[in-house]
Amino acid sequence: MKEMYPKKGRVILHVDMNSFYASVEMAYDSELKGKPLAIAGNPEERRGIIVTCSYEARKFGVRTTMPLWEAKKLCPELIIRKPNFDRYRAASAAMFDLLRQYTELVEPVSIDEGYMDITGCSDMGSPLEIAESIQKRILEQLDLPCSIGVAPNKFLAKTASDMKKPLGITVLRKRDIPTVLWPLEVGEMHGVGTKTADKLKSIGIETIGGLAAANEIQLKGLLGINGIKLKERANGLDSRAVDPDSVYDFKSIGNSTTLPRDLSNQHELLKVLDRLAEQVAARMKRKEAVATSLSVMIRFKDRKTITRSQKLQNPVSKKDEIATAAKSLFLKHWNGDAVRLLGITGTDLMEADQAVKQLDLFSYEQDAKKEPLINTMSQLREKYGKAIIESAGYQMKKTDSTGSGTSFNKDFLQDRKRRDEGDI
Secondary structure, eight states, X not given: OGGGSOSSSOOEEEEEETTHHHHHHHHHOGGGTTSOEEEESSTTSTTXXXXXXXXXXXXXXXXXXXXXXXXXXXXXXXXXXXXXXHXXXXXXXXXXXXXXXXXXXXXEEEXXXXXXXXXXXXXXXXXXXXXXXXXXXXXXXXXXXXEEEEESSHHHHHHHHTTSTTTOEEEOOGGGIIIIITTSBGGGSTTOOHHHHHHHHHTTOOBHHHHHTSOHHHHHHHHTHHHHHHHHHHTTOOOOOOOTTOXXXXXXXXXXXXXXXXXXXXXXXXXXXXXXXXXXXXXHHHHTEEEEEEEEEEEETTSOEEEEEEEEEEEEOSHHHHHHHXXXXXXXXXXXXXXXXXXXXXXXXXXXXXXXXXXXXXXXXXXXXXXXXXXXXXXXXXXXXXXXXXXXXXXXXXXXXXXOSOOXXXXXXXXXXXXXXXXX
C-alpha cells in the first residue's frame, strides 16, 4: 500500500460529523430517524433559535439560526428537542476515541470535527480504504453519520469534507484545484466569511481562481497578512501540521471504548473503567487541567444509552481519583445488563494551578499541616512572581508529560449550565 502514499508530503483526513446534535438525538431515540428534527434553544418560546436540524428538516427550508416560529411555519410537523450537551460531549468523546485507534495524530477542532494525519498508516490500507473504514465504524458503533475529506493538507481536507454531505467521502488532490476549486465563488472558500468575500469582490475577485491569481500587494493592503494566507490556500498550499497537542479552550476531556464483546461481569467492567481513567488522567496531565465534574456513559447490549454526571467535592486529575468517582457513578446506575460501550468524561475543567480545593473533613486535616509552608510560598510568589516557586506535585505535572493520547477538545458553545440527568 505504500505506493498509495506520497514519498514526500502528507495524507490528511478531515472528519466532519453530519448534523451532529440532531444525529446524536436520533442515535439515542430511533423513533426520530427519518423525521424532520430540530435542536433549538428555548423551544417553549416563539423566539427560540434553531441550533441545528436534520437533513429531513432542511428539505423544508429549515436552517440553523432560523427563529423557531419561522421553522414551524415552513415545517408544521417539525419535532423540537432541547440541546443536551452532556449527551453530545459523550458522543464526541467516543468518536475521537475511535479516530485515535487509527493514529495518535488526531487534532480535534470542535465537538464534531477533527483532523487526522494518516501518512504513516499504509499498513492499514489505502487512504480511501481507511476513510471508508472510519466512516463505517462510526456509523455502526455510534450510529452517527459523517463526511470525510482526503487531501495532502488541512485546508484541502476541510474543503473536501464539505463537498458531499451526508455520508460522503471526497478525495481532493492539488491537481484537482483548477477544475474543482477555482470555478467556485470566493465566498464558498473555507476561511472566507461574508465580509471578506464582499471586500474581495470590491476589487474584482469573484472566484477562488481569481483569488489564487490576485496581486499580493493589493491583497495585503486590503486584508493584511490574512490576504496572503488566503491566496496560498486558494492555490492549495497549507503547511500546518496536525497537532494533537494544539492548545484550545476546552470544557471537557473524555475517553470511551466499545468493548470487544458485551460484558456483564462487574469485575471486568471495573477494569475497563480503570483503563479509561488512566487515559483521561494522562490527557488532563497534558493539558494541566483538573475536572470539577465527572460523567460516565453506559451503552447496553440493546443500544440503550445513559449518561450520569456528578459534581465533585474536590477537583480531580489523577487516575485513582477519576476511577473512584467513575466506578461509584457506574455502580449506582448500572442495572446489571450486558454493556457494549463505556466512557468517562471530566467536565467543568479548570487550570491545575488555579484550582481551589473545596476542603472536606479528610483533606482539611492534611492541608492544615501544610499551612505554614503554603503561607511562605504565597509570600514568595507575591514578592517575586507566580512562577518563582511551585509545589512538587504541580512541577511533576509540568515535566512529566509522557501520558499517551490527546485531549478531547471543547465544544465551543457558550451555554454550559448543567442539565438534569435522565435516561437517554
